[in-house]
Amino acid sequence: MKGWLRFLLLILVARPLALFMTGADVSGRERLPLKGPAIVAANHSSHVDTLLLLAIFPSRALARVRPAAAADYFLRDPVIGWFSRHVIGIVPVARRKFGRDEDVLAPARAALAAGDIVVVFPEGTRGDGEGDEGMGQLKSGVARLAEAFPDAPVTPVWIQGAGRVLPKGETIPVPLNCAVLVGEPLAWEGDRHAFMTKLRASLLALRAEAPPLRWS
Amino acid sequence: MVILLGVAGIVAAVLTALRPDKSYLELRQRIASWWVMVALLAGALLVGWQATVVVFALISFMALREFLSLAPIRKEDRPAILAAYLILIAAYGFVAADQYMFYLVFIPVWTFLGLPFLMAMLGQTRGFLTTAATFHWGLVTCVYNLGFAAFLMRTPASEPLPAGAAGLVFFLLLVTEFNDVAQYVFGKLLGRHKIAPTVSPNKTWEGFLGGWLATALLIWFVGPVFTPLAGLGLLVVAVTLPVAGFAGDVTMSAVKRDIGVKDTSHAIPGHGGVLDRADSLTFTAPLYFHLLALFALVKF
Numbered sequence: 029m030k031g032w033l034r035f036l037l038l039i040l041v042a043r044p045l046a047l048f049m050t051g052a053d054v055s056g057r058e059r060l061p062l063k064g065p066a067i068v069a070a071n072h073s074s075h076v077d078t079l080l081l082l083a084i085f086p087s088r089a090l091a092r093v094r095p096a097a098a099a100d101y102f103l104r105d106p107v108i109g110w111f112s113r114h115v116i117g118i119v120p121v122a123r124r125k126f127g128r129d130e131d132v133l134a135p136a137r138a139a140l141a142a143g144d145i146v147v148v149f150p151e152g153t154r155g156d157g158e159g160d161e162g163m164g165q166l167k168s169g170v171a172r173l174a175e176a177f178p179d180a181p182v183t184p185v186w187i188q189g190a191g192r193v194l195p196k197g198e199t200i201p202v203p204l205n206c207a208v209l210v211g212e213p214l215a216w217e218g219d220r221h222a223f224m225t226k227l228r229a230s231l232l233a234l235r236a237e238a239p240p241l242r243w244s
Numbered sequence: 245m246v247i248l249l250g251v252a253g254i255v256a257a258v259l260t261a262l263r264p265d266k267s268y269l270e271l272r273q274r275i276a277s278w279w280v281m282v283a284l285l286a287g288a289l290l291v292g293w294q295a296t297v298v299v300f301a302l303i304s305f306m307a308l309r310e311f312l313s314l315a316p317i318r319k320e321d322r323p324a325i326l327a328a329y330l331i332l333i334a335a336y337g338f339v340a341a342d343q344y345m346f347y348l349v350f351i352p353v354w355t356f357l358g359l360p361f362l363m364a365m366l367g368q369t370r371g372f373l374t375t376a377a378t379f380h381w382g383l384v385t386c387v388y389n390l391g392f393a394a395f396l397m398r399t400p401a402s403e404p405l406p407a408g409a410a411g412l413v414f415f416l417l418l419v420t421e422f423n424d425v426a427q428y429v430f431g432k433l434l435g436r437h438k439i440a441p442t443v444s445p446n447k448t449w450e451g452f453l454g455g456w457l458a459t460a461l462l463i464w465f466v467g468p469v470f471t472p473l474a475g476l477g478l479l480v481v482a483v484t485l486p487v488a489g490f491a492g493d494v495t496m497s498a499v500k501r502d503i504g505v506k507d508t509s510h511a512i513p514g515h516g517g518v519l520d521r522a523d524s525l526t527f528t529a530p531l532y533f534h535l536l537a538l539f540a541l542v543k544f
Binding site: 051053054055189192195198200202203204205207239240242243244 | 305306309310312313314315316317318319322325326329371503504505509510511
């Protein structure tokens, strides 16, 4: 797969599709990193999240953007696997092997070392957007990546409403506006726990600025 | 229109030069967006009714998507949301097929009955009446009412139109947006007495009356250039259309206040959402259409 083909598919298909399905109402786009190594950490409630994030990056940064995605989900089928690797450009994360000796974050580290912008969903799975805070527990993998690349900025992004466009378990997407709020990048300050607390706080601060979701 | 925007652009440039300490970014964005909207709509009107129907269908789609995204909707209603978009396509299909009678009853009668029936079959009765009303309000304002502007393009050339069907639509857009701007400017210059303090605290009697007078004069003197209206018909349009524009603005403000947002999205830089810009048009378009039908057009 040539890079230019992925680029064209993202520009000519992913972007218009994201615009049609969600309106892609972005604020703070200028805060998105344009070169790597850099990490973007977003909340996760739908496959639409990945589409939206790929759609809002400026064209000159697109070749560098690599969403981290669960290997057990996206690589189980050869067709979806090929598409995930070569069009979406995923960095596989082997969720099932988590806790064993194998380094599940190795592909993400390699991507950062190569100067890519890695998009992570620290919740580790799509949530239902329910609960007081609209997101689940954050896994600390993102802190370990930040620790390994202390100079890479970690940009928090809150995506509001993607879970209505295509909730987990549904197959038919429905066009509804999504707001994407990009926050100020966080710097690594030497402590994983403090870093995760800071990340969660900035995601919740972005959520507070998002338009209300009247969805019951 | 081009002259007005040119003057606005020069004023913005002069302001920026005179007061470099203040940011006029929003003003400049707002004017730049006006240019884009004028170019898009003028281009569509020049190309013909097909392009105009497509552009209005897109405007309706974006407005309806904004409305359904902000309004309280129940999880079980996702199929009803999808149905609302299909209704939009069907309604504009009637415009494209030039089926006026079908268009007239499709949303107010058949959608009014059919969509709640679909919602009933989906099985959730909690908040049923409220949600059914929400859907209907969104479809009538965003689709049915805006669609009348597109339907004007189907006026046949056999009617005595001074500037063609495109002239009718252009004049509607011109006076509606002129009225918005005139009410804003008069309000900024002379505004003292609030007209609807709980709904729209920036609106004043001075802004409303000044805009009314300015727009009525514009309609009275420029109307005959673009429309077949004259005499009583022209007078009725001149008197009522600015009031309808104001009513659309205030009513949509009440909806936004109820939902708890200031702007419906950031789709148009410097303006807010599509619904923020088209709010007065959702009221003026059907009024203008029906007054034209009553006083001037044979077909409708």
